[in-house]
Structure formats: structure tokens, C-alpha cells
Amino acid sequence: MPPTSTVTAAGENRPTKQNSLKKIIIISTVVLIVIFILANFRSHYQQRTSLTSIALNPGEIHWKECVPAVENVECGRIIVPKDYFDAEAGTASVALARYKAKKFPRKGSVFLNPGPGSRLPITTGSALAKVIGEDWDLIGFDPRGIGSTMPPTRCFSSQISNTVLFANTVVEQGITVSSISDLSSPLLYDQLVEQHRQFLAVKEAHAHLCGEMMGNELKYMGTATVVRDIDFMSRVIEGEDEKINYWGISYGSILGAYLVNMLPHRIGYAVIDGIVNPVSWSNEPSHKWPINWISDAEKTYQIFLQDCSKAGPSSCPLCEYKDESWQNLERRFEEFFDAIALNPIPVPFGNRPGVLTSGGARGLLAKSLQRPLKWPKVAKSFSSAMAGNGTELYNAIVRPLPLADLDSPEPHISPRLAVTCLDSPRPTAPDEFPTAKDLTEQGLKALREVSPHFGLSTGVSEPDGGCQYWPVDGPERFTGPWNSTLETKMLIISNTADPITPKSSGLLVNSLMPDSSVIIIQDGPGHCSIFLPSLCTAKLQRGYFAGEIPKNGTVCPVDLATFPDEESDKHIQMLSTEDRELLKALRDLEAMF
Template sequence: MAHYNLAAILALAFASSASCAAPSYRGGSQIQWGACDPSVVSDTSLSCGFLLVPLDYQDPSVGTARLAIVKANATGERRGSLFFNPGGPGDSGIGSVNDNKELLLTVSGGVYDVISWDPRGVGNLTTPGEIFCFDSLAQYTTFFNGTIEITGIEETGNFTDPADVKTLLRQAPIMQKKYNEVGQKCLRSSSSKFLKYMGTAAAVRDMVSIANVLDGPDAPINYLGTSYGTLIGSWFVNMFPERVGRVILDGVVDPTAFATQEPSQMFSSQLVSADNIYIALLTGCALTGPSGCAAASDGDGPLEIDAKVQTLLTAAYDATKVNASVPVTSGNIRLDLFNEMYTPTDWSNFMNEEYPQLVQIVNGEAPANVSRALSRRSRLRLMDVIRRESLLERESEPNDSPSYTATAIWCADSVNPRGTTMKAVFEGIVSTAQNVSHMFGAGWPTPFYPCSFWPVRSVERYQGPFNKKLANKILIASNMLDPITPLPSAEKLAGLLGQDAVLVRQNGFGHTTFSAPSSCMNGVFSAYMTNGTLPPNGTVCEVDADFEVFDGVNTADILANIPGTDV
């Protein structure tokens, strides 16, 4: 639940009373497989095609959507299809299969064609495609100039300074007006007619439509979903319990919280592990020492390295107070750092390459070209952190403004507006920074904060229940420490499904178990997918010992040396 994924990452009242029993589209045509668009797919072994489906499954007269689909052929004797969604919302299924084909075939035992698709609102091959509410990055920047949408939220001392709180609350009416205006801009955009036909229920029905064409209308549907893809999965298994085949949900978004709370209220519970993962990064840096981590000096422990990070944040904060046009703010740095919590495979690179550049920029020591490049990178990331997509992919879009696809999906699925004010949202952020995540509670912007002011809800949203009796047992997976889809969410879903689900934990950190290599977890997934074998309840997998987070330091080393959890 995309990259603040999440994780990063919410409906008592629904715009439609549509029933799950609504007819699923059986597909009016076959998928004609052929070569993939080389601008999106570099792996020539993959096949691509399209399928037309109803925009509105309740009212097919509305028109059709066109789904762009990718297939990686089974390497062994084919037993059917495995459908995959990488999350976001807004991540490209096509791009993810291109980048992760070998891993997906490995964990599925090579006996399924791995199928994914760009959901509605993703990329420019599926229709409706990417959602843009501004014509250019320059227009977006001008519109939000002087607001926290550009700078992030500036605060120090875990948001305990009353002056910082006052400064933030002063922006509440400004940002509420801006977000209301953004909603109207989106309604005037070329994508406006599609906004109510986007969302998770549509993604579920689209997947069923593809499965009906490929495997038949009565065949079990096998599915692997990560992050937001687990919300698609939990809706799928409860909307179509009789179609459940072998299903893996990894990095769970709590579906009941999503169905009953506004995203801004739900977010604090998603961050319960984020600061512990930050401490893990500091611990790994300290263990490798100055030869493997640029932020470390001889004899430094995690607290000493944290002090340096806090000094950097304070210097950036102070510089912004003097000059609002600084290249990088403390809010930008926090958001960049939170992005790193997702992927320990990148920690060494971040601490040795980007962190020293940030120090130089904040201290005014960086060459102008480096300062400009990193500033642009940070600002492009602001709306794309959850998307988890590379800057190369974002910059290839014809429109260089931030995509609103993640917002359009989160908010289409969200509870109906409840009159929540931006002041109330900001007060929740202050509380989260003070009580849940000192480092990342004040992250801004995220794709779902506009939901209280978003003017559109989907024609269909699934309310629950989330404890249906399933045709087959499913597998739920989670890291012990996940920055945006924490372990308690996985435990809650597993509890709801009872005997129909088994939860396996990975003793590591990062977003989803795929954030670090684990032969144990790969084996669990493969055994389940190939022969239906589920691990015993309570199974814990370790991260591979030969995976070094920093030079000479693996996950087990960090977990054995991580200090107390208060930052």
C-alpha cells in the first residue's frame, strides 16, 4: 500500500450498494499475445496483450476499459496462471514482472504463467491511464509554492516545540483550500470521467475477467499480492471466496481499518515499526564502521550516528527558517529517509552516496549542479514515495507533474467524507510524531491525505465482511519489522480468516518479505504454490546470512545488536 508506500497505505458508508454477486465479466475476446512495448519491457521473453472490460461491471453500457497485460511463461509443466500485483497503489504490474520475472517464477515453482497487468490509472498502456491533475511540474510547483506540499513539514524535537505546531496549524486553512481546488482540477482534467470507475473492487473484477479468459470462468484463481496488492487480495478472497486458489498476501494492509477509518486517521497505526527500522539502519552503520558507512566514525554506536542525522535535520530546519528557497528541507530529508526504510538492500548506497551529499548541500558545500540534481530528485519523490517507481520511469512520462493515480485509488476506495478539517488532520500528524514515530510521523505529502477533500468515490467499494469461508487456505507473510504494513495488520487478517489462513513471519526489516533475500521464505512460497503445503503456525524464516546490509554486516548481526527502541 505503492511507497508514504506505503506504506504505506482506508468505509462505513459506500457510494454504491453493489453486491459482490454482480456478474463478473467473462471476456468477449481472447487475449492476443505478442511482443511487449520496448519502452516499458526490456525482457524479450515476456509476452503482452490487451483485454477490454466494462468500466462499470454493474452497468456495462457505460463503456469499456482496456487492460494492458503481461505474461511470463511457466518454466515447467504449466498448471495455470498466477496473478501478481506489486502494490502502490499505482505500481506497474508490467514493469514489475519485467524487473522481477526470475524471482516470481522461483517462488511460484515455475509451474504457472505469471500474469500481471497495469491496473486502471497506471501508465499509458491501460485505459484509463495515469491520472494527472496538473499539466506540468512547473504548474504544480507554482500552485503549491510556499506550502508544505513542496517543503514538507518542518519540525524538531519530535514535534514538541509549540512554535512548530503553531506554524503547521497556520497552514491548515491554506492546505484545505488547496486540496479542495486540486479535487476540482482533477474533475476538469481529461481523466475526470474515469475517476469513479477506479479502485480496488474494479481491480478485483478486472483480475477475475482476465482469469476467466485465460483459465476459464470456474477455475481457481491463484494470486500473489504485495503491499497495497494485499488489499486487492483480501477483497478478492472475500468477494469471490469460491474462486480462491493458492493466494499469498505479503505486507498486509489492514482491510477492516481501511473500510472503517479515513486514511489520515489510519496512518498512525501503519508507522508502529518505522522508528525501530531506522534504529536498525543506524546499528548496521555503526557495526560496519567508517570503512562501510560514511556517517560512522571510529567508536560510534547507533546513538552517535543518530546524533549526526539529527544535527543534519536541525541544520536543514534552521536554513529553511532563514531562506525558504533552500534546495533541500528537513521535511524533504525525512521523506527521503523514510523511503529507505522500505529497502535495506539500498542502505549502504544511501549512507555512502546520498547522505554525504545531503550534508554538503545543507552546509552549503555542494557544487551547484549536485545541489540542483538532488533537490529535483527529492521533489520528484514527494508524491511518488509509495509508488516505489524509479525516477527513470517517472521522468519518461510525457507529463512531468506528480501523478495522482495513488490518490485517485486510495480516495475512490475511502470512506465517504466526514467533514474532517485539515486542522484535525494536522493535529493527528503532531500526535503521531510525538507518540508513534518520532522520525517519520510528520511526513508530508502522502497520496491519501487529500482523501478527506477528494470529490469522487468509486461506484463500487467492498465493505466486508473479511472472514468468508474460502475454497482453499491462503498464506499470509510479513516481516517482523515493516515500516508501512506492520506485523499487527497481518496478524489481524490471519485472525479474521481463522483456519483458512496461515501466517509466516520473516525475522527481518523492510517493506514486505521480498525486501531482503530469504531462501527459507522462497521455499515456503514455492512449496505452497506447487503442492499446497502450508508451513506450521508460528513459522519464522530468517533472512539469508550471506546478504550483507552493510559491508560485513548481515540482518542477524543488526538484530542481535539493535539497542532500545526509543529514538
């Protein structure tokens, strides 16, 4: 509970002169940034969209050689209705790439999506074919407003304008928890409220920019519209009577859950991996999502610390000797976070001059838990920061000042909000908007009840929130039900220690569709099965796309160590040639994501 204090009629703590001055500075800075960006952007965006909104007919598809050319891959675009409920709205152009089947008879197409998916066939087509099957065409695509799909999400005149708004704010650097040692501290509460006030001010400015620059173009970025696109694309590419086949990870699991429940009669094979809770996603405001997402984060963190300890300082310099107590490492991390909460580390020669904050460093550690094969590098970067050199960590958080490249996709914050703010419910009246105090109390609840280390640290990797300010609603928002009956059971994959999409979410989807899904549990840490490869999981997926449904609840071990040593190398050498080739494909897949 917050500390007892004198309150005004509005229910807020009566501000001191210092707090009032801080608030004025924040608001004034945001207003100046907004004025600067508005003055430079509107004419450019209108000119750019007028050049790309050529009148084309829905269903037109154009394949061509990729640039640069990639063996066995063709790139293309398909014209789709912008609004499936209003033919007068015009068209959109979805970016595609297709890795062509190498074995015949060809079975059809599998649509791929982890978010921006058109690069997948280009960078990982041959590796994915080892998992899905070489008798399928693999089609990656960019969802509405993302990547190279047109119209793009554009809220800024240039990349530098984007950087200016978020630079050195809590949106970029994360929320700093001054110390987790006393979560009932009145000082901590006040610090968190002040940071969340800044967060809300930046989010409001961002939403205003997006609305001013894009207007109604923002209406068509929601997941329900992307499901309609997949259905439309499948009918054009494969034919009216052919089933939709799908493979998706992370956000792609949300898209997959929507797809099979909105259009169950159209579904053939469907695999979703790294499961986001679709019930929460579609029925709760986005600031409440993280408390579900991080329910396995502490488990993953403990594995990281224990594996580091077993590896010893030669592979993991965070420990002082081999088999040191992992609690010692945990303590040193907290001492480091507490120290830089008081004295951030100056970084004069990073991607741009700045400081490494405690919120940024803790948020980066939370994000790093998602990719176990990168843990040795993560350990070295944190070891350097603990010794006073925060450049590597800082550069992993902060983007360099970009050139004004108007044709490159906008960084992920704007496109992500364009999706999440249409998918989640939004309060309609200002008196229902979540306040800085609401966000603080939600964050403290996550710290106390779910993850004491990372309850307020998802923002660095998952920049959600502020949807109460979003200027538009979409033509369709799907909220369930999530219990459709499928002709072929969907395959769900969850890890036992996924720090951002917990096993419980996979089990939830499985329980909602008990007769239309099976789940594989991969026994290991990391986000999605691909980030710590398992031959068992890969073979079950390949068998699934060949028509073999695995037993519900099958548990698969992982085949690579987080901190490799001689023993783990021996395990790999003992594998068959076929298994080593598959494991290499899985490692290539992990490296390219």
C-alpha cells in the first residue's frame, strides 16, 4: 500500500515545489518535441503515402527475385483489401517471401510469422525446412503496419525524430527500482510514481503524433485484420478449397490463437510456440499483461545463475570460482543494481553519449534470459559493467543516432503499439485512464507476488502501455471464445522456464481446446523452443507436418548447454550424422532470429 499522505480533492499527493518543477520540465520538453516533429513530418508522410497508394485490385500478386538474390527464395507483394468490412477503404500491400519446396509432391504452403516475417524465408528458409519439411512452400509475411508491408506505421519524420522523443526516458531506459530490499518503502513508491508520470507523458505524446500523422490508416493494424489477410492470401496462393497451414512463435502465437479460433473451418496444420496468453491479451489493458508474462522469470534467472556457477569464471566471469554459490551471484547483481540506481554509469563513447541506468541494466538482464545460447556473452558484458565499463550493456539498450533514412521501417515501438492498442480493451473516458499511481501499484504487485527481480522490467523488451491515448479503434476486435473445434489438432510448444511467455499460457490454450490441441513441453530455459535447440522438439514438429500428431504432454530435453564445456561437446559428437545436421540447422535458426 502507498504511504499515508495529505491528498488533494483529485486524490493525488500534494506536490512540492520541486516535484511541480520536474513535472513542468517534463511536459515542456515533450511539448517542444511534439511541435518539432509535427512541423517536419505531415507533408512528408502525405507525399510518401500518395506515391504508394496506387490503385491496385485485391488479389493481385507479384513475385520477383529478391534483392540481393537468395537461392530458392522469391520475394513479392500481394494486394489485399484494407478493410474487409468496407470495400471503399481501398487496398493494402503485404510484403511476402517464399522458400520453395524442394521435395515433391509438394504439400502446399505454410505461413510463417514471429512478427515481421518476410525475412524468415530469406535468412532461415533452409533451416526451417529441416523442421517443417522440404515438401512445403514456406511463406513469411509482414503483418499490417510492420516491416515492408504498406502502408507502414509512420509516426515520425525520420528515425532521429523517433530517437529524440524516447531518448533518456523511462520508455527507452526502463523503470528503475532503487532497491528490491524494501518494497514497502515510501521513498521507493514516490520514485516509481514520478517515473510513471514521465512514462505516461511520453506515451501520450507518442499517441498524439501517430494519430496526427496517420489518421485512419492506424485502424487496420490489429491482429483480427491480419487473420483476414492470411485467409485472403491462402485463397489466392493455394486456392479456395485448400486449408491454411501456419507456424508462429511469440507474437506469432497470438496470431495463431486468433487464426484457429476465428476461422476454425479453414485450418489445416498449425504450430504455435512461446505462447502469449490470448485471453489476457484481448481482454485486459496492456499495462496488466506483464504480471502474467513473467510468472516463470525467477525460475529462468535461477537456471542462469546456477549454470554460470557450474561453468566457472573461465566461461562465466560473474563468478569468482567454479561451483560458487549461485546466491552469491544473485547478491552481487543486486548490489550492482542498487549502486547504479544511486550513481548511473557514464558512457561517453557508446552508440551515443549517455548513462547506463539501473532500470536499463535490470531490464536488459530480463531480456537476456530469453536467449540461453547468448548467456556467456551476457555474463561477460555484465562483468565488465560491474567493473565500471557499462558500454556494452548501454549499447544493447540504446540505439545510435540514425541518419534521416525515410524509407527504412520505423523502430519497433510504433508498429508494436499499432497492433497492441487495437487488440486490447481501452478505457473510453479520461477518468478511467490508469494513473501513475495505478501503474506503480500494478508494478509493486508484480514485484511482491510474482518476480521480485523483474516485476517492473519488461518495458525494455516489451514497450507496451499508454493505449488509453490511442486515437483510433479498428474495424474488428476479437475477444474469444478460444475453444474452437479443429479438424487437425493444433500443436502447442512451451518451455519449462520461459521468462516472458510462461508454460502456464501454453497449458491454458491446451486446456481451452482439449480435443483440438496437443502440447509439447520442452524442458529448458529460454523464450520459445528455438532459442535452446531440442532435436526431440524439432522431430516432433516435422512429424506433425507429415501427419503424425504427438502425444499430448510429451516432454522433450534440450541438446545444447548454456555454457558449453567438453562434456557437452562430447554429447554432440556422439550424435548421428543426420542428428548433427538437424542440430546445425537449429543453431542456424537460433542465430538468425
